[in-house]
Amino acid sequence: MLRISKDISAVNDGETVSHAQLHNILTGKTENISEKTKRLLSRFFEKRPSHFCPPPAPSPPDADFINALATRIAGLDAGQIAAIKQIIDLVSTHEREEPP
Structure with missing residues (x-):
């Protein structure tokens, strides 16, 4: 040291x-x-x-946000949900990769 x-x-x-x-x-x-x-x-x-600096602790979503999200998701068809899942998978894979 x-x-x-x-x-x-x-x-x-x-x-x-x-x-x-x-x-x-x-x-x-x-x-x-x-x-x-x-x-x-x-x-x-x-x-x-x-x-x-440590990253800020995430705050839990509030009930209004959860309700609004659920309402929007309820109106999606199977193809739209599949596309969203693909995007989430791509982002998740990218975050796990080591930087060059």
Whole structure:
């Protein structure tokens, strides 16, 4: 960790992330990374700062949304439903593939 901390410092004009903080991030003990740490890591890894933010937790759909969706689906014929299933399968497969 100490070596990585020094390498981060070299890329960031002397600013660094402590080896203890890096350890806590890598072990999951740190849930919220400060803006400064995100900035330093983003420079070091050449990623956007948002790369170091956890994705927001999805919120459950509300009853009005579910009812509206059910009403729309009820009016579809078998061919339309099959086409929707194909699209969902394509998107699901694409999301599971590893990026190049």
